Amino acid sequence: MLCAIxxxxxxxxxxSTKSGNVFSRALIESHISTQGTDPITSEP
Known part of the structure; x- marks a missing residue:
């Protein structure tokens, strides 16, 4: 199991419920707070 970021x-x-990918919590929270999207699907 590897972080997708x-x-x-x-x-x-x-x-992620959108993409099914696994992320480190701190990295995905940071990405969502700055980008507002799932880093794989680009969906909000």
């Missing part, structure tokens, strides 16, 4: 084993893993 970092490509590393995720710290505090979460799964």
């Amino acid at each position: 970092s490509g590393e084993v995720p710290q505090d893993p979460v799964v």
Whole structure:
């Protein structure tokens, strides 16, 4: 299981309900707060 953003084993893993991908919680929260979208699907 690898984070879809970092490509590393995720710290505090979460799964996107939009794309089904796994992310490190801190990375996905940061991405969503700055970009407002899922990094894989680009959906809000």
